[in-house]
Amino acid sequence: MSVEENQTLDKVQAFSSLVNETQASVRAFVRSIGVASDAVDDIAQEAFLIAFKKFHEFDDSKASFRTWVFGIAKNLFMNDKRKEARRSRLQNQMIGDMLLKLEAPFKDHRQDEIKTLKSCIESMDDDNRDLLKNRYVNNKKSHELAEETGQKPAAVRQKLLRLRAILKKCMGEKLS
Amino acid sequence: MSKTLPELIENFTEESIEKNESTELLFQLKEKPEATEELRDNLYLESLIGQSEKGEDSFTENLLKEIQKVEEEEKNAPTKFEAPSRSKVTQAKGKKKTKSSSSQPQRKQKVDFTKYLVWLGVAAAFIVAFIFLSKPKSNLLVNTIDGQAQITRDGQTLYLVPGEAVFKGDKIVSTKGKTTLAFNTENSSISLPEGTTIVIGYPAEEQSQNKSIEVLTGKAEFNIQHQQAGQSMQVTSKAANVTVLGTDFHVGADDSSSTIEVNKGEVRILNNASDDQFDLPEKYGTTLSGKDFPEIKSLGKIGLPKVLSFSLIEPQSDKVLQKYINMQSGSEISLADLTEEGYNLRANVANASIVKHVKFTLTNNAGKTVMTRIENKTPYTMVGGLKNSQITHDFDGTKAVPGTYILTANVYTPKSGAPVYSAKFKFKIK
Secondary structure: OOHHHHHHHHHHHHHHHHHHHHHHHHHHHHHHOOEOHHHHHHHHHHHHHHHHHOHHHOOOOOOOHHHHHHHHHHHHHHHOOOOHHHHHHEOOHHHHHHHHOOOOOOOOOOOOHHHHHHHHHHOOOHHHHHHHHHHHHOOOOHHHHHHHHOOOHHHHHHHHHHHHHHHHHHHHHHHO | OOOOHHHHHHHHHOOOOOHHHHHHHHHHHHHOHHHHHHHHHHHHHHHHHHHHHHOOOOHHHHHHHHHHHHHHHHHHOOOOOOOOOOOOOEOOOOOOOOHHHOOHHHHHHHHHOHHHHHHHHHHHHHHHHHHHHOOOOOOOEEEEEEEEEEEEEOOEEEEOOOOOEOOOOOEEEEEEEEEEEEEOOOOOEEEEOOOOEEEEOOOOOOOOOOEEEEEEEEEEEEEEOOOOOOOOEEEEOOOEEEEEOOEEEEEEEOOOOEEEEEEEOOEEEEEOOOOEEEEEOOOEEEEEOOOOOOOEEEOOOOOOOEEEEEEEEEOOOOEEOHHHOOEOOOEEEOHHHOEOOEEEEEEEEEOHHHOOEEEEEEEEOOOOEEEEEEEOOOOEEOOOEEOOOOOOOEEOOEOOOOEEEEEEEEEEOOOOOOOOEEEEEEEEEO
16 A cells, blocks of 8 residues: 555545544534525535545644534535525525524534533433424424324423523533 | 414424515514524524434445545546746646656656756746736736735736736636735725636726726625726626626626625626616625526615615616616606607515515606506516516516606515505606
């Protein structure tokens, strides 16, 4: 194996390891700027591919890899904003424009968000865990959950709102 | 019954939101900016929770396959040429050496002919200097450069340096970050995000001719001092031709569309696909893509619909007449400019994506209603016609009878019982 091939292998290995740590956050970030759920993975993949091509420019002392790729994804999308393709991948163009102006959730950190989230969810009681699982993993709508639990849809939505606030607070504390 | 904000956010996240609910959500987010953060957090956590519970999926595996493809492509592609500052970046097309071509036997040959190569280098430098210095004197100089850009002239590419004169046909590409070029004339500057390419159409000596800059790719930000009477500055792209009326504005271009945003002043836009014209005032932006009349949007925060101006469409040619592109109340229309097909008036409505319809009422000087019409499709015109983006619009007209008229354009949104904006446009036909 030549030196050049060895260096390439090192680059791919280093990059893969960073992708494993951050891919969930990057996909969540892409969703958070209003991209339709079925287009999230395509955009996240595009962002990672650009990151790979520009990997030599990544400076760990300036920002975490997660934040760096967030920036690439955001730019990718903003530069793409004139294209029809972007409009079709956004749930709503104008709401997307508002979301794009916001900073990403949670400040620059170098921790695994999935592990942190799991530990926060584990600290919740069974009812709340089930509600989150049914809503976000089994993709049940709030009115369906309301029917199942005999509650009003507004009450379910309110509960989800509170649970998200608790999760955000918990994650914010653990990640800071 | 209207829905609450948490309900709308939840519906948006669930992707089960109706179109009218999206409009409602947009209004509510505008009222409560902190709710936009709630929506963002909702979307972020929804995705993260879903992934955390579902476990590993094929995303990383697929990505690594794509990376392997990129690696293969890069291995087979010629190595990029990198040059130090103020040195020739490329020779004429086709002469660029690649890294892979410098194999061992060739390197040996290079060493043998080093002295000849040195002389060849000196000769080439003289030729390049001659080409650049033998140009006629330009009245447009780049005073300062914040960033890095390359300039291509007559097939030669150099790094742009302060004091460089630029000529018609010069191509400038920003190569490192956002680059700002300040010119010696008219206190003008252009900012070019990395990768933006512009072509100078500025005349070298003929001061009286229009100046022009073409944006080929990327997004260029212009800050141009007000033009003197009789002079104008044109910024062109594939989709649009922008006439600067003295302003600070951005033009972004790609193969199929152009985005123009005006921070200060005003620009006149010609849509190259439809040959249609309109004025874009301060704090508004638009994206041109094809023949459709583009939406004029408020910059920054989401704005309510507003009638910015009226334009006169001549129904025989289906074109906006140059004299009547930006008509405000008090305008006069000359019968001499019209044909027997009469005239049609277009309300130039900003933020039209949240408009349900525009109701036009035309009254004469005696207060008698001459016509009313509800238009629910852009462009909003007083008289109808065939509007189809696949073909050129075929507008109808109404007979032009001399007199004074008031055209009222009331703008409605889906949920508004009363108009959200009402424009009264008084005009005289003589």
